[in-house]
Amino acid sequence: MAESAAQIESSRSPLEFRDRTRGQALLDAIARWTDDRIDNPVAIMHVCGSHEQAIAKFGLRSVLPPGLRVITGPGCPVCVTDAPEIDEAVAIAESGVEVMTYGDMLRVPGSGESLDDARARAGHVQVVYSVAEAVGRAAASPNEQFVFFATGFETTAVATAAMLLHEPPANFSVLSAHKYIPPIMEIVAEMPETRVEGFLAAGHAASITGSAVFEPFVARHGLPVTIGGFEPLDILAGFAKLVERIRRHEPRVDNCFPRMVTREGNRRAQVQLWSVFEPSGGVWRGIARVPNGNLRLRDRFAAWDARRRFRDVIASAACGVAATGADQCRCGDIMAGIAEPRDCRLYGAPCTQSTPVGACMVSSEGTCRIALEYGGHPVLEMTP
Amino acid sequence: MCLGVPGRIISIDGLTAQVEFWGVEREVRLDVVDSAVSPGDYVLNHVGFAIRRIPEEEVEETLALYDQLLAELEREDLMAAEVRSEIGPGASQAGRARNG
Ligand code: SF4
Numbered sequence: 444m445a446e447s448a449a450q451i452e453s454s455r456s457p458l459e460f461r462d463r464t465r466g467q468a469l470l471d472a473i474a475r476w477t478d479d480r481i482d483n484p485v486a487i488m489h490v491c492g493s494h495e496q497a498i499a500k501f502g503l504r505s506v507l508p509p510g511l512r513v514i515t516g517p518g519c520p521v522c523v524t525d526a527p528e529i530d531e532a533v534a535i536a537e538s539g540v541e542v543m544t545y546g547d548m549l550r551v552p553g554s555g556e557s558l559d560d561a562r563a564r565a566g567h568v569q570v571v572y573s574v575a576e577a578v579g580r581a582a583a584s585p586n587e588q589f590v591f592f593a594t595g596f597e598t599t600a601v602a603t604a605a606m607l608l609h610e611p612p613a614n615f616s617v618l619s620a621h622k623y624i625p626p627i628m629e630i631v632a633e634m635p636e637t638r639v640e641g642f643l644a645a646g647h648a649a650s651i652t653g654s655a656v657f658e659p660f661v662a663r664h665g666l667p668v669t670i671g672g673f674e675p676l677d678i679l680a681g682f683a684k685l686v687e688r689i690r691r692h693e694p695r696v697d698n699c700f701p702r703m704v705t706r707e708g709n710r711r712a713q714v715q716l717w718s719v720f721e722p723s724g725g726v727w728r729g730i731a732r733v734p735n736g737n738l739r740l741r742d743r744f745a746a747w748d749a750r751r752r753f754r755d756v757i758a759s760a761a762c763g764v765a766a767t768g769a770d771q772c773r774c775g776d777i778m779a780g781i782a783e784p785r786d787c788r789l790y791g792a793p794c795t796q797s798t799p800v801g802a803c804m805v806s807s808e809g810t811c812r813i814a815l816e817y818g819g820h821p822v823l824e825m826t827p
Numbered sequence: 828m829c830l831g832v833p834g835r836i837i838s839i840d841g842l843t844a845q846v847e848f849w850g851v852e853r854e855v856r857l858d859v860v861d862s863a864v865s866p867g868d869y870v871l872n873h874v875g876f877a878i879r880r881i882p883e884e885e886v887e888e889t890l891a892l893y894d895q896l897l898a899e900l901e902r903e904d905l906m907a908a909e910v911r912s913e914i915g916p917g918a919s920q921a922g923r924a925r926n927g
Binding site: 496500572573574576598601608673709715813816 | 858888908
C-alpha cells in the first residue's frame with residue numbers, strides 16, 4: 444500500500460522512491476536483457492514530455508544499464524507546433540481579434556514573431572486555462588470576435604471537441620494546431636538514422652485512445668510499444684518490458700499502466716474527438732510533414748473554423764524574418780532522436796530558458812529546457 | 828502536459844463539477860470522462876476536463892507521485908510547476924484531498 448507522505452518526502456534517490464527493491468529488480472532485469480548490447484545499446488524512444496520530465500527529475504538515465512539508451516521523441520506539443528501555425532495566430536491577433544491560447548504557447552517563435560511579440564505590439568492575446576474558459580469569454584462579449592488557438596495532442600483535442608459539440612457562440616472560432624501521436628511514430632520508425640527499436644507510449648494519452656490504437660503500428664513495423672505511467676517505477680517497468688520484447692523478437696503492445704489504461708480506451712471521448720476532428724497532413728516543426736499528423740475541423744464545424752473565417756487575414760500575413768540563430772536550432776533532430784541538446788551549438792549560450800531560440804527551450808516539456816533545468820544529475824541536486 | 832492532475836469531486840451540476848485539488852477548488856467539465864461519476868470520486872483532469880475516473884483502489888497510488896511533487900514547494904521544479912499551474916495558486920501538500 445501507499446507510504447506516508449513523510450516516507451516519500453525523505454526519499455532522495457530514484458530507487459528509494461516508493462520501493463528500492465523493486466526498482467533494483469527492474470534495473471537488474473534490464474541489464475540482463477541488454478548484456479550483449481553494451482557496444483550497440485538498445486534504443487527506446489518515449490513520446491511524452493511528462494515522461495522526459497520524470498526521467499530527468501528522478502535521474503533515471505544515470506542508473507540505467509549501459510546496454511539501454513533512452514531517446515526523447517516528439518512528445519512536446521508546444522515544440523512540434525509549426526512556425527506557420529504560430530504565424531496564423533499572430534496575424535489574427537494583429538488584425539484586432541482576440542486570440543486565446545494555453546500559456547506555454549506565448550513565447551514559441553513563429554517565422555517572425557511569437558504571440559508574446561504580437562501582444563507587445565498591441566495584438567490581442569489572452570492566456571486561458573481551458574477551452575471552456577475561452578468559450579465563456581466569447582459568450583461574455585458577443586460583439587467581439589474570439590479565436591481559440593488550439594494546440595496539444597489528442598488528450599487536449601478532446602476538450603476542444605467537447606466544447607464545439609455544444610455549439611459555442613457565433614463570435615467564437617477555433618484555430619486548430621492539434622496533433623495526433625500515432626502517425627508521427629510511423630515517421631520516426633522509418634527514419635534510418637533514428638534506429639528506434641521500441642516505443643514507450645504515454646499513459647494518460649493512452650487512457651483516451653486505448654492501447655489498441657498501437658496494434659496496427661506494431662504489426663506494420665515489428666517494433667514493440669509499451670504503455671507506461673509516470674512514477675519512476677512505472678517507467679522502469681515499461682523499459683524492462685520493452686527490452687524483453689526486443690531481445691525475444693516479440694513485437695507486441697503491452698500495457699504496463701493498467702490502473703489507468705484499457706485496451707479500448709475512453710470510448711465516450713473518442714466519439715467526441717472523431718465527430719469534430721479528422722486527421723489531415725501537417726508539418727511537425729523541424730521533423731517532417733506527417734500524413735494524418737494534424738487534426739482539422741470537419742466540414743460540419745466549418746462555422747467555427749478560424750482558418751475559414753479569417754482566411755483573408757491569414758493569407759495577407761507577411762512572413763517575417765526568422766529570429767537570429769533559429770536556422771541553427773536542432774529541435775527537429777532532437778525530437779527525431781538523431782541529436783541531443785548538447786549537440787546544438789546554441790545550447791546554454793545563447794539559448795537558455797530566459798532567452799530561448801527554439802521551441803524546445805521554451806516549453807517546460809521541451810527536451811532542451813528539461814536538460815538545462817535538471818542538468819543531467821537531478822537526483823544529487825534534489826537534496827537541498 | 829500529459830501528466831494530468833487527480834482531484835476529488837465535491838459537487839456536480841450537469842456537465843460541470845467542483846473538484847478539489849490539494850485544497851484548491853476548481854470547476855472541471857465532465858463531457859469526456861469515461862464513466863459515471865459522483866461526489867467523492869477521484870478524477871484525472873487535463874486542461875479543465877476530467878478524462879478518467881480513477882478506480883477507488885488506485886487512488887492512493889495515483890496521489891503519491893503528486894504528493895511528492897507538491898511537497899517540494901520551495902524548489903524550482905518543472906514537474907511541480909506544471910502540476911501547480913494546472914490547479915492554480917495556493918496548492919499545498921497540507922490541503923491534500925482525502926476521502927471522507
Ligand atoms: S538549444 Fe535552443 S537552439 Fe539548440 S536545439 Fe535546443 S531549443 Fe533549439
